[in-house]
Amino acid sequence: MPISHHDQVNLLKDILSNQHTDCCGSVAEYQQLERLIKSLMVNTNVDGNIKTILQDVYQYSQNGVNASDLEQHIETNRNQLSQWVDDIGQFS
Numbered sequence: 001m002p003i004s005h006h007d008q009v010n011l012l013k014d015i016l017s018n019q020h021t022d023c024c025g026s027v028a029e030y031q032q033l034e035r036l037i038k039s040l041m042v043n044t045n046v047d048g049n050i051k052t053i054l055q056d057v058y059q060y061s062q063n064g065v066n067a068s069d070l071e072q073h074i075e076t077n078r079n080q081l082s083q084w085v086d087d088i089g090q091f092s
Helices: 005-022 027-041 048-066 070-076 078-091
Strands: none
Touching: 005 027, 005 048, 005 078, 027 048, 048 070, 048 078, 070 078
């Protein structure tokens, strides 16, 4: 059973929040972010403002998959992680 786009957005925010708070993540999390974002990008029920943010998060996740030091990648983007969660929360 597929999850609703609201649940997908909440999952996306949870992953980003956890990475921000814990300053750690895994390649599997970045891959999950990519799958979530791809699904949300094609969903016509998703606010267009979120789609702009999703493009940035997708790039972040792609860079994370290829990062040699995941903690450094998260630390470098820590402020952005918090901003994305806040911005997504405003539109969801």
